[in-house]
Amino acid sequence: MKVLVTGAGGRIGTHLCHLLLAQGHDVRAFGVVDDPNLLALGPAGAEVVTGDLERPETLTDAVSGVDAVCHLAAALTTHDVSDDRYVDVNLRGTFNVLEAARRGAPDLQRFVYTSSDAVYWSTAATDGPIDETHALLPGTVYGATKVGAELLCRSFWQTYGIPFTTMRPTATANPAELIRADSVFGRRWFLQSAISWYSARVAPSPVETSLLTALLAADDGTEKLFALVNPDGVSSLSSFGDARDAAAGMRAMIEPAAAIGEAFNIGPATPHSDRELVEYIGERLGLPVVEIRHAAARPTWNISSQKAQDRLDYRPTRSVFTMIDEAVAQLAATGGRPA
Numbered sequence: 254m255k256v257l258v259t260g261a262g263g264r265i266g267t268h269l270c271h272l273l274l275a276q277g278h279d280v281r282a283f284g285v286v287d288d289p290n291l292l293a294l295g296p297a298g299a300e301v302v303t304g305d306l307e308r309p310e311t312l313t314d315a316v317s318g319v320d321a322v323c324h325l326a327a328a329l330t331t332h333d334v335s336d337d338r339y340v341d342v343n344l345r346g347t348f349n350v351l352e353a354a355r356r357g358a359p360d361l362q363r364f365v366y367t368s369s370d371a372v373y374w375s376t377a378a379t380d381g382p383i384d385e386t387h388a389l390l391p392g393t394v395y396g397a398t399k400v401g402a403e404l405l406c407r408s409f410w411q412t413y414g415i416p417f418t419t420m421r422p423t424a425t426a427n428p429a430e431l432i433r434a435d436s437v438f439g440r441r442w443f444l445q446s447a448i449s450w451y452s453a454r455v456a457p458s459p460v461e462t463s464l465l466t467a468l469l470a471a472d473d474g475t476e477k478l479f480a481l482v483n484p485d486g487v488s489s490l491s492s493f494g495d496a497r498d499a500a501a502g503m504r505a506m507i508e509p510a511a512a513i514g515e516a517f518n519i520g521p522a523t524p525h526s527d528r529e530l531v532e533y534i535g536e537r538l539g540l541p542v543v544e545i546r547h548a549a550a551r552p553t554w555n556i557s558s559q560k561a562q563d564r565l566d567y568r569p570t571r572s573v574f575t576m577i578d579e580a581v582a583q584l585a586a587t588g589g590r591p592a
């Protein structure tokens with residue numbers, strides 16, 4: 254199979270390209286021109302095509318003759334981009350890929366679109382697992398662009414016969430990102446990193462401004478972690494996935510006919526407690542943990558990937574704790590320098 258992977262140099266895309274190459278598929282890796290991770294896929298065996306989702310003319314060569322498209326490229330919340338960017342890249346950009354595929358890939362067998370668990374944001378007031386039957390009620394512009402793009406894919410299926418499948422990953426990281434203060438995930442529990450992030454927010458919400466005050470009050474200038482719990486001291490459950498498992502999940506969606514028109518959550522086998530996660534990192538790195546009680550603590554966020562496990566060849570093999578163990582072992586092997 255010839256597979257186009259957009260966002261190929263990204264966290265999930267890189268693993269997906271390597272997985273497909275290892276299975277003997279032809280991979281066309283698409284991404285922005287200055288992405289070193291994308292360029293590194295060339296020597297690994299992929300055909301590298303550079304371009305921009307917002308410039309439709311750059312997508313013509315990318316889609317030409319492919320059997321499947323795995324569309325991962327997007328503007329993410331982790332980068333603090335503007336709402337305009339979410340609309341331009343995630344909504345218009347997805348339209349551009351679909352339109353290019355309609356014109357240039359007449360034999361396309363599958364278009365796998367990467368949505369997000371952000372589509373469920375406003376329905377999360379539940380302690381139970383959030384599955385694909387939950388209403389799509391995003392609470393952010395990012396989430397709304399993901400719902401909109403899902404509907405665009407469905408429309409292209411109904412109108413033009415492009416068979417699509419939707420992947421909805423939960424928070425997804427490479428292991429090293431969990432223990433690095435400067436990573437987009439590290440700022441969820443490294444105190445000074447969080448202070449820097451919230452201090453630099455262009456348009457912080459009132460809750461974020463109040464959280465920053467609480468974080469600053471806990472800072473004594475030494476490196477420490479914080480466990481964010483609700484005002485009653487209760488820690489939520491969260492879902493956190495490994496980027497290699499997410500890539501395997503997407504791979505599992507490319508071929509089965511039963512996946513056409515379906516959406517699948519992708520995440521770990523079980524959720525974890527936020528407090529346990531932070532305490533585990535603290536133990537492994539030898540850092541103290543402070544508790545911060547604040548209304549900014551996320552509600553329980555237990556994304557179920559049971560449907561993918563039941564209906565696809567998807568078996569998440571890592572937990573957030575095994576990811577941390579792996580990252581700490583990597584750090585030790587590199588003499589304390591990030592790998």
Ligand SMILES: NC(=O)c1ccc[n+]([C@@H]2O[C@H](COP(=O)([O-])OP(=O)(O)OC[C@H]3O[C@@H](n4cnc5c(N)ncnc54)[C@H](O)[C@@H]3O)[C@@H](O)[C@H]2O)c1
Pocket residue numbers: 259260261262263264265266283284285288304305306307324325326327328329342346367368369370371421422423424425426
């Ligand atoms: N990582 C997560 O926590 C998470 C959670 C839910 C959903 N997702 C979704 O999964 C997908 C992949 O996420 P990731 O974690 O690998 O992200 P990533 O930021 O590592 O990768 C995104 C890739 O898209 C590329 N890209 C961005 N704008 C582009 C444009 N205009 N033209 C071409 N390429 C462009 C970037 O260069 C990057 O390589 C995204 O669609 C994201 O919304 C990710």
